[in-house]
Amino acid sequence: DKGEFRHYMMKEIYEQPKVIAACLEGRISDNKVLTDCFGVDSSFLKSVENVHIIACGTSYHAGMVAKYWIEDLANLPCTVEVASEYRYRKVAVPKDTLFLTLSQSGETADTLAALRKAKELGYLTSLAICNVPSSTLVRESALTLLTNAGAEIGVASTKAFTTQLTALLITSIAIASEKEALSAIKEAELVNSMRSLPAHIDEALKQDVAIKKVSDRFANKHNALFLGRGPMFPIALEGSLKLKEISYIHAEAYPAGELKHGPLALVDEDMPIITMVPHNSMLDKLKSNLQEVAARGGELYVFADKDAELQNTEGVIFTEVPKVDEILEPIVHTIPLQLLSYHVAVVKGTDVDQPRNLAKSVTVE
Protein backbone atom coordinates (compact mmCIF):
# COMPACT_ATOMS: atom_id res chain seq x y z
CA ASP A 1 0.00 0.00 0.00
CA LYS A 2 1.52 3.30 -1.14
CA GLY A 3 -0.70 5.33 1.20
CA GLU A 4 -0.62 9.04 0.34
CA PHE A 5 2.36 8.59 -1.98
CA ARG A 6 2.37 8.24 -5.75
CA HIS A 7 5.22 5.73 -5.73
CA TYR A 8 6.66 3.16 -3.35
CA MET A 9 10.05 4.81 -3.71
CA MET A 10 8.76 8.06 -2.19
CA LYS A 11 6.92 6.20 0.57
CA GLU A 12 10.15 4.39 1.40
CA ILE A 13 12.20 7.59 1.34
CA TYR A 14 9.78 9.08 3.88
CA GLU A 15 9.90 5.98 6.08
CA GLN A 16 13.58 6.51 6.80
CA PRO A 17 13.32 8.35 10.16
CA LYS A 18 11.14 5.53 11.45
CA VAL A 19 13.16 2.60 10.13
CA ILE A 20 16.50 4.08 11.17
CA ALA A 21 15.04 4.37 14.68
CA ALA A 22 14.02 0.70 14.38
CA CYS A 23 17.56 -0.20 13.32
CA LEU A 24 19.01 1.57 16.38
CA GLU A 25 16.42 0.13 18.75
CA GLY A 26 17.93 -2.45 21.10
CA ARG A 27 21.43 -1.90 19.67
CA ILE A 28 22.61 1.12 21.66
CA SER A 29 22.34 2.29 25.24
CA ASP A 30 22.89 5.84 26.51
CA ASN A 31 26.62 5.66 26.03
CA LYS A 32 27.60 2.53 24.11
CA VAL A 33 26.80 -0.07 21.51
CA LEU A 34 25.19 -3.02 23.32
CA THR A 35 27.38 -6.10 23.49
CA ASP A 36 24.62 -8.48 22.37
CA CYS A 37 23.64 -6.83 19.10
CA PHE A 38 25.13 -9.61 16.95
CA GLY A 39 23.23 -12.30 18.85
CA VAL A 40 26.41 -13.41 20.64
CA ASP A 41 28.69 -11.51 22.99
CA SER A 42 30.59 -8.96 20.91
CA SER A 43 33.90 -9.87 22.57
CA PHE A 44 34.57 -12.10 19.52
CA LEU A 45 35.46 -8.82 17.78
CA LYS A 46 38.59 -8.52 19.96
CA SER A 47 40.39 -10.98 17.69
CA VAL A 48 39.49 -9.24 14.41
CA GLU A 49 42.59 -7.94 12.62
CA ASN A 50 41.14 -7.28 9.14
CA VAL A 51 37.75 -6.81 7.56
CA HIS A 52 36.63 -7.95 4.08
CA ILE A 53 33.32 -6.45 2.97
CA ILE A 54 31.48 -8.02 0.02
CA ALA A 55 28.26 -6.81 -1.63
CA CYS A 56 26.65 -5.68 -4.90
CA GLY A 57 25.19 -2.41 -6.18
CA THR A 58 23.81 -0.06 -3.56
CA SER A 59 24.87 -2.43 -0.78
CA TYR A 60 28.43 -2.22 -2.12
CA HIS A 61 28.30 1.57 -1.79
CA ALA A 62 27.27 1.19 1.86
CA GLY A 63 30.29 -1.07 2.33
CA MET A 64 32.56 1.57 0.81
CA VAL A 65 31.42 4.09 3.45
CA ALA A 66 32.11 1.53 6.19
CA LYS A 67 35.72 1.22 5.06
CA TYR A 68 36.26 4.86 6.05
CA TRP A 69 34.60 4.26 9.43
CA ILE A 70 36.39 1.00 10.27
CA GLU A 71 39.84 2.29 9.34
CA ASP A 72 39.20 5.59 11.12
CA LEU A 73 37.53 4.37 14.32
CA ALA A 74 39.01 0.88 14.77
CA ASN A 75 42.32 1.42 12.97
CA LEU A 76 41.88 -1.94 11.18
CA PRO A 77 42.59 -2.54 7.49
CA CYS A 78 39.36 -2.99 5.55
CA THR A 79 38.80 -3.92 1.90
CA VAL A 80 35.52 -3.68 0.02
CA GLU A 81 34.80 -5.61 -3.17
CA VAL A 82 31.84 -6.39 -5.39
CA ALA A 83 30.76 -10.01 -4.97
CA SER A 84 30.90 -10.83 -8.69
CA GLU A 85 34.63 -10.00 -8.72
CA TYR A 86 35.50 -11.62 -5.42
CA ARG A 87 33.87 -14.94 -6.24
CA TYR A 88 35.94 -15.55 -9.38
CA ARG A 89 39.45 -14.56 -8.35
CA LYS A 90 42.17 -15.94 -6.13
CA VAL A 91 41.78 -14.13 -2.83
CA ALA A 92 44.51 -13.81 -0.19
CA VAL A 93 42.94 -13.86 3.27
CA PRO A 94 45.03 -12.41 6.11
CA LYS A 95 44.83 -14.10 9.50
CA ASP A 96 41.81 -13.20 11.69
CA THR A 97 39.77 -11.51 8.99
CA LEU A 98 36.07 -10.83 9.50
CA PHE A 99 33.96 -11.60 6.41
CA LEU A 100 31.13 -9.07 6.24
CA THR A 101 28.36 -9.23 3.64
CA LEU A 102 25.73 -6.59 2.96
CA SER A 103 22.47 -7.36 1.21
CA GLN A 104 18.96 -5.98 1.37
CA SER A 105 17.33 -9.14 0.03
CA GLY A 106 19.77 -11.75 1.28
CA GLU A 107 19.16 -13.61 -1.99
CA THR A 108 21.67 -11.97 -4.36
CA ALA A 109 23.33 -14.86 -6.20
CA ASP A 110 26.84 -13.36 -6.35
CA THR A 111 26.82 -12.40 -2.66
CA LEU A 112 25.70 -15.90 -1.64
CA ALA A 113 28.40 -17.45 -3.85
CA ALA A 114 30.98 -15.17 -2.23
CA LEU A 115 29.90 -16.29 1.25
CA ARG A 116 30.18 -19.96 0.24
CA LYS A 117 33.65 -19.33 -1.16
CA ALA A 118 34.66 -17.46 2.01
CA LYS A 119 33.67 -20.44 4.14
CA GLU A 120 36.12 -22.56 2.19
CA LEU A 121 38.89 -19.97 2.40
CA GLY A 122 38.70 -19.75 6.16
CA TYR A 123 37.80 -16.52 7.92
CA LEU A 124 37.50 -15.66 11.59
CA THR A 125 33.72 -15.61 11.16
CA SER A 126 30.99 -14.37 8.80
CA LEU A 127 28.61 -11.53 9.59
CA ALA A 128 25.64 -10.60 7.38
CA ILE A 129 23.99 -7.18 7.53
CA CYS A 130 20.67 -7.93 5.90
CA ASN A 131 17.06 -6.76 5.76
CA VAL A 132 15.30 -10.11 5.35
CA PRO A 133 15.42 -12.38 8.44
CA SER A 134 14.30 -15.49 6.56
CA SER A 135 16.81 -15.07 3.71
CA THR A 136 19.42 -17.55 2.52
CA LEU A 137 22.21 -15.13 3.44
CA VAL A 138 21.04 -14.90 7.06
CA ARG A 139 20.61 -18.66 7.24
CA GLU A 140 24.09 -19.39 5.93
CA SER A 141 26.04 -16.70 7.83
CA ALA A 142 27.43 -17.36 11.30
CA LEU A 143 26.23 -13.98 12.62
CA THR A 144 23.58 -11.47 11.57
CA LEU A 145 22.70 -7.86 12.20
CA LEU A 146 19.25 -7.16 10.76
CA THR A 147 18.62 -3.70 9.34
CA ASN A 148 14.90 -3.68 10.26
CA ALA A 149 13.91 -1.49 7.30
CA GLY A 150 10.71 -3.41 6.56
CA ALA A 151 9.78 -4.62 3.07
CA GLU A 152 11.29 -2.50 0.30
CA ILE A 153 9.20 -2.58 -2.88
CA GLY A 154 10.73 0.14 -5.08
CA VAL A 155 13.48 -1.42 -7.19
CA ALA A 156 15.77 1.53 -6.41
CA SER A 157 17.04 0.93 -2.91
CA THR A 158 16.55 3.83 -0.47
CA LYS A 159 15.68 2.95 3.12
CA ALA A 160 17.61 -0.32 2.79
CA PHE A 161 20.76 1.73 2.09
CA THR A 162 20.46 4.20 4.98
CA THR A 163 19.64 1.40 7.45
CA GLN A 164 22.65 -0.54 6.16
CA LEU A 165 24.78 2.52 6.88
CA THR A 166 23.26 2.75 10.36
CA ALA A 167 23.98 -0.95 11.01
CA LEU A 168 27.51 -0.48 9.66
CA LEU A 169 28.12 2.43 11.99
CA ILE A 170 26.94 0.31 14.92
CA THR A 171 29.30 -2.45 13.76
CA SER A 172 32.24 -0.09 13.26
CA ILE A 173 31.80 1.33 16.76
CA ALA A 174 31.46 -2.17 18.24
CA ILE A 175 34.70 -3.30 16.56
CA ALA A 176 36.53 -0.12 17.61
CA SER A 177 35.29 -0.51 21.17
CA GLU A 178 36.28 -4.18 21.47
CA LYS A 179 39.68 -3.40 19.91
CA GLU A 180 40.12 -0.66 22.51
CA ALA A 181 40.68 1.85 19.75
CA LEU A 182 37.89 4.07 21.05
CA SER A 183 37.72 5.85 24.40
CA ALA A 184 34.52 5.51 26.43
CA ILE A 185 33.96 9.26 26.03
CA LYS A 186 34.29 9.13 22.25
CA GLU A 187 32.00 6.08 22.05
CA ALA A 188 29.38 7.91 24.14
CA GLU A 189 29.66 10.91 21.79
CA LEU A 190 29.19 8.76 18.70
CA VAL A 191 26.25 6.88 20.18
CA ASN A 192 24.68 10.14 21.23
CA SER A 193 25.03 11.48 17.68
CA MET A 194 23.44 8.34 16.31
CA ARG A 195 20.43 8.80 18.51
CA SER A 196 19.72 12.12 16.78
CA LEU A 197 19.79 10.53 13.33
CA PRO A 198 16.01 10.08 12.83
CA ALA A 199 15.41 13.76 13.68
CA HIS A 200 18.12 14.89 11.25
CA ILE A 201 16.65 12.73 8.47
CA ASP A 202 13.27 14.31 9.15
CA GLU A 203 14.85 17.72 8.77
CA ALA A 204 16.61 16.72 5.54
CA LEU A 205 13.26 15.59 4.09
CA LYS A 206 11.95 19.15 4.52
CA GLN A 207 13.98 20.14 1.43
CA ASP A 208 11.68 18.00 -0.71
CA VAL A 209 9.85 20.96 -2.29
CA ALA A 210 13.08 22.85 -2.98
CA ILE A 211 14.67 19.78 -4.56
CA LYS A 212 11.60 19.19 -6.71
CA LYS A 213 12.10 22.69 -8.12
CA VAL A 214 15.78 22.00 -8.81
CA SER A 215 14.89 18.75 -10.60
CA ASP A 216 13.05 20.64 -13.36
CA ARG A 217 16.44 21.80 -14.58
CA PHE A 218 17.31 18.16 -15.42
CA ALA A 219 14.39 17.66 -17.83
CA ASN A 220 16.64 17.87 -20.90
CA LYS A 221 19.88 16.60 -19.44
CA HIS A 222 21.54 13.43 -20.69
CA ASN A 223 24.60 13.38 -18.45
CA ALA A 224 25.55 14.23 -14.89
CA LEU A 225 28.71 14.12 -12.83
CA PHE A 226 28.72 13.48 -9.06
CA LEU A 227 31.68 14.50 -6.93
CA GLY A 228 32.59 13.74 -3.32
CA ARG A 229 35.60 13.33 -1.09
CA GLY A 230 36.22 10.86 1.73
CA PRO A 231 33.09 8.95 2.82
CA MET A 232 31.10 11.30 0.62
CA PHE A 233 32.67 9.70 -2.46
CA PRO A 234 30.64 6.47 -2.05
CA ILE A 235 27.57 8.68 -1.48
CA ALA A 236 28.35 10.35 -4.83
CA LEU A 237 28.49 6.85 -6.38
CA GLU A 238 25.14 6.01 -4.82
CA GLY A 239 23.62 9.30 -6.05
CA SER A 240 24.78 8.58 -9.58
CA LEU A 241 23.49 4.99 -9.46
CA LYS A 242 20.07 6.20 -8.28
CA LEU A 243 19.88 8.82 -11.04
CA LYS A 244 20.85 6.41 -13.83
CA GLU A 245 18.57 3.62 -12.57
CA ILE A 246 15.34 5.55 -12.45
CA SER A 247 15.77 8.55 -14.78
CA TYR A 248 18.07 6.85 -17.34
CA ILE A 249 20.40 9.85 -17.29
CA HIS A 250 23.99 8.76 -17.80
CA ALA A 251 25.75 9.64 -14.58
CA GLU A 252 29.22 9.08 -13.21
CA ALA A 253 30.80 9.67 -9.83
CA TYR A 254 34.38 10.63 -9.07
CA PRO A 255 36.39 11.43 -5.99
CA ALA A 256 36.70 15.22 -6.40
CA GLY A 257 40.50 15.00 -6.39
CA GLU A 258 40.39 12.89 -9.56
CA LEU A 259 38.70 15.65 -11.57
CA LYS A 260 41.93 16.95 -13.08
CA HIS A 261 43.01 13.45 -14.05
CA GLY A 262 40.45 13.10 -16.82
CA PRO A 263 36.78 13.87 -16.14
CA LEU A 264 37.33 17.65 -16.21
CA ALA A 265 37.42 17.25 -20.02
CA LEU A 266 33.69 16.45 -19.91
CA VAL A 267 32.72 19.68 -18.18
CA ASP A 268 30.86 22.31 -20.21
CA GLU A 269 27.61 24.32 -19.86
CA ASP A 270 25.56 21.16 -20.48
CA MET A 271 27.08 19.16 -17.68
CA PRO A 272 25.41 19.33 -14.26
CA ILE A 273 27.88 18.63 -11.45
CA ILE A 274 26.35 17.45 -8.21
CA THR A 275 28.40 17.68 -5.04
CA MET A 276 27.79 16.71 -1.45
CA VAL A 277 29.88 19.01 0.63
CA PRO A 278 30.95 17.65 4.01
CA HIS A 279 31.79 20.08 6.79
CA ASN A 280 35.30 18.92 7.60
CA SER A 281 38.93 19.63 6.96
CA MET A 282 38.44 18.81 3.25
CA LEU A 283 35.96 21.65 2.76
CA ASP A 284 38.49 24.09 1.33
CA LYS A 285 39.97 21.47 -1.00
CA LEU A 286 36.51 20.66 -2.28
CA LYS A 287 35.73 24.34 -2.79
CA SER A 288 38.75 24.66 -5.05
CA ASN A 289 37.57 21.60 -7.04
CA LEU A 290 34.24 23.38 -7.47
CA GLN A 291 35.98 26.50 -8.75
CA GLU A 292 37.70 24.36 -11.40
CA VAL A 293 34.27 23.27 -12.57
CA ALA A 294 32.72 26.74 -12.42
CA ALA A 295 35.59 28.18 -14.46
CA ARG A 296 34.63 25.82 -17.30
CA GLY A 297 30.97 26.81 -17.29
CA GLY A 298 29.72 23.64 -15.56
CA GLU A 299 26.39 23.90 -13.74
CA LEU A 300 27.03 23.31 -10.05
CA TYR A 301 24.47 21.69 -7.76
CA VAL A 302 25.78 21.92 -4.25
CA PHE A 303 24.34 20.18 -1.19
CA ALA A 304 25.89 21.63 1.94
CA ASP A 305 25.00 22.91 5.39
CA LYS A 306 24.39 26.60 5.84
CA ASP A 307 27.75 27.21 7.50
CA ALA A 308 29.76 25.89 4.56
CA GLU A 309 29.54 29.40 3.02
CA LEU A 310 28.73 28.17 -0.43
CA GLN A 311 25.25 29.56 -0.84
CA ASN A 312 26.29 32.94 -2.23
CA THR A 313 28.84 31.80 -4.75
CA GLU A 314 28.21 32.61 -8.44
CA GLY A 315 26.76 29.91 -10.68
CA VAL A 316 25.89 27.61 -7.77
CA ILE A 317 22.48 26.05 -7.24
CA PHE A 318 22.55 25.55 -3.50
CA THR A 319 20.41 23.19 -1.42
CA GLU A 320 20.72 23.19 2.33
CA VAL A 321 21.40 19.97 4.20
CA PRO A 322 21.12 19.88 8.01
CA LYS A 323 24.38 20.45 9.85
CA VAL A 324 25.24 17.22 11.70
CA ASP A 325 28.23 15.58 13.35
CA GLU A 326 30.77 14.52 10.74
CA ILE A 327 30.20 10.79 11.34
CA LEU A 328 26.52 11.13 10.31
CA GLU A 329 27.10 13.19 7.16
CA PRO A 330 27.13 10.30 4.67
CA ILE A 331 23.75 9.11 5.95
CA VAL A 332 22.06 12.52 6.07
CA HIS A 333 23.47 13.64 2.70
CA THR A 334 21.96 10.58 1.03
CA ILE A 335 18.44 11.96 1.51
CA PRO A 336 18.64 14.92 -0.93
CA LEU A 337 20.18 12.65 -3.57
CA GLN A 338 17.32 10.18 -3.26
CA LEU A 339 14.83 13.05 -3.58
CA LEU A 340 16.68 14.51 -6.56
CA SER A 341 16.71 11.25 -8.51
CA TYR A 342 13.05 10.64 -7.65
CA HIS A 343 11.89 14.05 -8.86
CA VAL A 344 14.07 13.94 -11.98
CA ALA A 345 12.55 10.55 -12.87
CA VAL A 346 9.05 11.99 -12.40
CA VAL A 347 9.95 14.96 -14.64
CA LYS A 348 11.31 12.52 -17.25
CA GLY A 349 8.18 10.39 -16.97
CA THR A 350 9.94 7.07 -16.37
CA ASP A 351 8.59 4.13 -14.36
CA VAL A 352 9.97 5.05 -10.94
CA ASP A 353 9.20 1.85 -9.05
CA GLN A 354 9.89 -0.56 -11.91
CA PRO A 355 12.77 0.81 -14.00
CA ARG A 356 13.32 -0.96 -17.32
CA ASN A 357 15.61 -4.02 -17.39
CA LEU A 358 15.98 -4.25 -13.59
CA ALA A 359 14.76 -6.74 -10.99
CA LYS A 360 14.43 -6.18 -7.26
CA SER A 361 16.29 -9.29 -6.33
CA VAL A 362 19.13 -10.50 -8.56
CA THR A 363 18.99 -14.25 -7.93
CA VAL A 364 20.80 -15.15 -11.15
CA GLU A 365 24.38 -14.40 -12.12
Ligand code: F6R
Ligand atom coordinates in the same frame (compact mmCIF):
# COMPACT_ATOMS: atom_id res chain seq x y z
C1 F6R B 1 20.06 -0.30 -6.60
C2 F6R B 1 19.82 -1.63 -6.08
C3 F6R B 1 20.77 -2.72 -6.42
C4 F6R B 1 20.96 -3.65 -5.23
C5 F6R B 1 21.83 -4.86 -5.62
C6 F6R B 1 22.13 -5.73 -4.42
O1 F6R B 1 19.11 0.62 -6.20
O2 F6R B 1 18.86 -1.83 -5.37
O3 F6R B 1 22.00 -2.21 -6.86
O4 F6R B 1 21.55 -2.93 -4.19
O5 F6R B 1 21.18 -5.60 -6.61
O6 F6R B 1 20.96 -6.21 -3.84
P1 F6R B 1 20.95 -6.77 -2.36
O7 F6R B 1 21.26 -5.64 -1.45
O8 F6R B 1 19.56 -7.31 -2.17
O9 F6R B 1 21.99 -7.85 -2.28
